[in-house]
Amino acid sequence: MKNSRATLKFSLNIRKAIASASNESEILKDINYTVDWSNFPNSLKMQCLIYQKQPENIELTEENKAKSIKIIQLSFLKQGIKFRDIRKNIEFDLTTDNP
Structure with missing residues (x-):
């Protein structure tokens, strides 16, 4: 499929929003x-890799999820992309590797 100008613009804005969210969050x-x-x-589905400092404390808290979702949502809003319910578009995975 040939990419239209609008598709290319949205693709660029998605990348900017993701980069901004990754830079703003330490986890x-x-x-x-x-x-x-x-x-x-x-249809935008995101898979977020969350960094946990303590390997023995591997659990994704609701607080970490809420903070991450808020940061991601604000980053997308800055790029002019709105979601009905962004929580449906995000999945989380954990890692203990250094970021």
Whole structure:
């Protein structure tokens, strides 16, 4: 499929938002995404890799999730991308590797 100008612009804005969210958060290590442009932004699915400092305390707290979601949502809003409920678009994974 040939990318239109709008698709390229959205793709660039997604990358900017993800980079901004990763830079603003100390626990977000990486964010991977997939998107179906025919149903954007609802089809944007993000997989966030969360950094945990303590290997024995491996659990994703609701507080960490809420903070990460808020940072990601604000980053996307700055790029002009709104979601109905961004929580449906985000999955979390844990890691103890250094960021």
